[in-house]
Amino acid sequence: MAEHKHGSMDITEQEKTFEGFVKMTIRTCIVILLVVLFLAIFRV
Template identity: 60%
Template sequence: MAKHSHGSMDISEQEKTFNGFVRWTVRTVVVIIVALILLALING
């Protein structure tokens, strides 16, 4: 079995994927909030 050295793995791709997921999630939440505000104002 290979000896594992903590912190030696290249995780740049995982970091890019996670950052993309977080960015997408934040944008989606903002769009949903804006849509709810517009619905509240229109149906006011």
């Protein structure tokens, strides 16, 4: 097995993917909150 050196791996793609995941999660939560507010206000 090759020796692993901590911090030597390029993780830029993983960071971009995680950032996209966090953004999408926040947007989804906002949309869900807006839908819930709409339903609460107009009692649909």
